[in-house]
Amino acid sequence: xxxxxxxxxxxxxxxxxxxxxxxxxxxxxxxxxxxxxxxxxxxxxxxxxxxxxxxxxxxxxxxxxxxxxxxxxxxxxxxxx
Amino acid sequence: xxxxxxxxxxxxxxxxxxxxxxxxxxxxxxxxxxxxxxxxxxxxxxxxxxxxxxxxxxxxxxxxxxxxxxxxxxxxxxxxxxxxxxxxxxxxxxxxxxxxxxxxxxxxxxxxxxxxxxxxxxxxxxxxxxxxxxxxxxx
Numbered sequence: 372x373x374x375x376x377x378x379x380x381x382x383x384x385x386x387x388x389x390x391x392x393x394x395x396x397x398x399x400x401x402x403x404x405x406x407x408x409x410x411x412x413x414x415x416x417x418x419x420x421x422x423x424x425x426x427x428x429x430x431x432x433x434x435x436x437x438x439x440x441x442x443x444x445x446x447x448x449x450x451x452x
Numbered sequence: 453x454x455x456x457x458x459x460x461x462x463x464x465x466x467x468x469x470x471x472x473x474x475x476x477x478x479x480x481x482x483x484x485x486x487x488x489x490x491x492x493x494x495x496x497x498x499x500x501x502x503x504x505x506x507x508x509x510x511x512x513x514x515x516x517x518x519x520x521x522x523x524x525x526x527x528x529x530x531x532x533x534x535x536x537x538x539x540x541x542x543x544x545x546x547x548x549x550x551x552x553x554x555x556x557x558x559x560x561x562x563x564x565x566x567x568x569x570x571x572x573x574x575x576x577x578x579x580x581x582x583x584x585x586x587x588x589x590x591x
Contacts, residue, residue: 378505380503380575381575381577381589382575382586382589385586419589419590420590428507428508428511429508444508444573446505446508447575447586447589448588449570449571449572449573449575449588450569450575450586450587450589451509451544451575451576452533452545452565
């Protein structure tokens, strides 16, 4: 099992009720597995226009494996500018 | 080539941004200044709040600038974005581009703001008289 900490921004912070979240995942979990787990616990994520996982400051494909050393963030639809 | 990217919680300084991109090789400077509008679809907006994932936002802005340098012959590029609470009329973003010729400056400046709005992890919350909304969150 791996223990990861997730940073949340924008509406994701409101959905989680916190700006960080700890999640336990099975070994060899990917960014896509994390999304599936979060959507189970926080179904409001599925109502967003879209959202991405960022790993070490880069947008991640769903297949990207996660490790405990990664900095992981949930990126809801951006609206800067 | 000189570039400058900052995410700041203090008011942005338009004059200082323009001064920074000036160079003797430039024939023109193009500047985009975003301002807080007083309404969205006819609904009065009281204020905005901007939040950023700062290290990733700086990295994504730098990527956009690198793409810009490959696409247009520009000389200096500056992007400043503000975070925190902004009142109507205040400036959340300044993009300044200098180039030898104006076509490159205009096109590069537009590319940077358009792409920033699509890819850079910065979020805007609009405050109305009867509630608040994270912009673009829902379809």
